[in-house]
Amino acid sequence: MEAPVSHPAIELDDVVHQRVRLGILAVLMEADRAEFRYLRDTLGLSDGNLSRHLQVLEEAGYVKIQKGFEGRRPRTWVSARKLGRDAFNAEIYALKVIVGRFEQQAAGMAIEHRADAYRSR
Amino acid sequence: MEHGQAIVILRDTESLRRRTRTARRSIWFPLVLLGGLVMGSAVVCSDDPIGGGASGVYWAIAGALAYPATYLFYRWRSLRKGVSDGITPYIAVGLGLVALTLNFVVGVHRSAVAVSGSGGTSSLSYARIVSPARYLLSWRVAVAVAILSGVFALLAWRGGRRGPAILAASVGVVGILFATRLVLPEALFLGSSLLPNTLPIVVAGIALVVLAWIERSPTLGVTAIALGIAGILSGLSIIDNRFGATRGCAADLLGIGAFALISGVTAAVVEWRRR
Numbered sequence: 043m044e045a046p047v048s049h050p051a052i053e054l055d056d057v058v059h060q061r062v063r064l065g066i067l068a069v070l071m072e073a074d075r076a077e078f079r080y081l082r083d084t085l086g087l088s089d090g091n092l093s094r095h096l097q098v099l100e101e102a103g104y105v106k107i108q109k110g111f112e113g114r115r116p117r118t119w120v121s122a123r124k125l126g127r128d129a130f131n132a133e134i135y136a137l138k139v140i141v142g143r144f145e146q147q148a149a150g151m152a153i154e155h156r157a158d159a160y161r162s163r
Numbered sequence: 164m165e166h167g168q169a170i171v172i173l174r175d176t177e178s179l180r181r182r183t184r185t186a187r188r189s190i191w192f193p194l195v196l197l198g199g200l201v202m203g204s205a206v207v208c209s210d211d212p213i214g215g216g217a218s219g220v221y222w223a224i225a226g227a228l229a230y231p232a233t234y235l236f237y238r239w240r241s242l243r244k245g246v247s248d249g250i251t252p253y254i255a256v257g258l259g260l261v262a263l264t265l266n267f268v269v270g271v272h273r274s275a276v277a278v279s280g281s282g283g284t285s286s287l288s289y290a291r292i293v294s295p296a297r298y299l300l301s302w303r304v305a306v307a308v309a310i311l312s313g314v315f316a317l318l319a320w321r322g323g324r325r326g327p328a329i330l331a332a333s334v335g336v337v338g339i340l341f342a343t344r345l346v347l348p349e350a351l352f353l354g355s356s357l358l359p360n361t362l363p364i365v366v367a368g369i370a371l372v373v374l375a376w377i378e379r380s381p382t383l384g385v386t387a388i389a390l391g392i393a394g395i396l397s398g399l400s401i402i403d404n405r406f407g408a409t410r411g412c413a414a415d416l417l418g419i420g421a422f423a424l425i426s427g428v429t430a431a432v433v434e435w436r437r438r
Contacts (some may be wrong), residue, residue: 061175071180072180072183073187076246076247119247137169137172
């Protein structure tokens with residue numbers, strides 16, 4: 043009896059898989075750190091919505107949040123931790139596996155279809 | 164999860180990453196600054212292979228000011244854009260190379276003392292280099308770099324940037340060690356006599372390669388390597404005249420500086436258009 047093959051979707055991390063949180067990590071993968079305002083504007087979110095997602099990521103240990111002042115203006119900087127970078131890379135890998143698997147299946151079906159057409163001649 | 168959904172997520176993620184890269188990446192300022200400094204060094208350069216004392220002092224001061232200025236530029240930019248680079252390795256490598264340049268300056272004077280003391284035929288030409296006032300100037304430059312590093316470290320620490328602050332403090336300590344003549348004796352003088360006037364361009368090129376790696380910019384990497392090669396060729400031609408060059412060091416430095424300046428301005432225009 044063959045061992046059951048696990049679907050790559052099982053590998054997806056619930057914390058990172060959520061689209062906004064994946065977007066936050068995508069931004070942070072490209073920058074040393076990003077300001078709250080930049081994340082809000084880039085992802086098109088409200089302050090409250092972004093705060094909630096950042097809280098989830100921070101509790102998971104995926105991001106670091108630093109609050110401070112630059113002159114008189116309060117600034118909140120967010121940066122990705124190693125755990126967050128690893129989780130993001132794992133998520134992207136899992137998504138690519140899903141896409142790759144479908145493309146393989148589609149290619150296999152096309153070959154079978156062509157073989158059937160050849161046999162029926 | 165369906166594959167179509169996965170494709171859309173992957174595409175959106177890549178688009179976000181590209182957008183952030185564009186907002187974050189900036190390479191024009193270090194190139195323009197280097198171009199200006201190289202062109203400025205044409206005023207103090209010397210065609211005499213061992214007469215580069217003034218050029219060494221110029222580069223020690225310029226380097227000690229240029230890297231903190233670059234750090235402040237990137238900090239200002241990150242506040243304006245909302246995304247920042249981790250340029251600490253670039254600043255660290257750059258300041259470390261400034262410390263080495265500083266040793267070259269001290270080395271020139273020490274080596275000259277040794278030569279003139281041996282009663283060689285060129286003792287008169289060396290005398291202008293080893294005058295106590297010039298030696299003292301080098302010593303003061305070492306102290307100046309230590310003080311500048313201290314100020315930079317303090318500013319960085321207050322800004323919550325622990326990494327650059329610690330690195331700047333380290334460079335300051337090295338500066339003090341140089342000033343008090345506790346480390347690295349004449350051995351490193353070799354580098355200064357190998358490439359008079361253009362050694363700082365080569366070391367700035369090395370630091371720019373680090374920045375190119377941080378910014379993931381092949382364009383900056385190629386420009387930095389081209390600058391380094393130009394610096395080596397120019398320095399060698401002055402020593403051996405092996406390329407049959409009849410021009411002085413100023414012409415070379417103006418050419419190399421103009422190349423860096425034009426590269427920087429071109430990068431600025433490209434960045435401005437991409438916004």
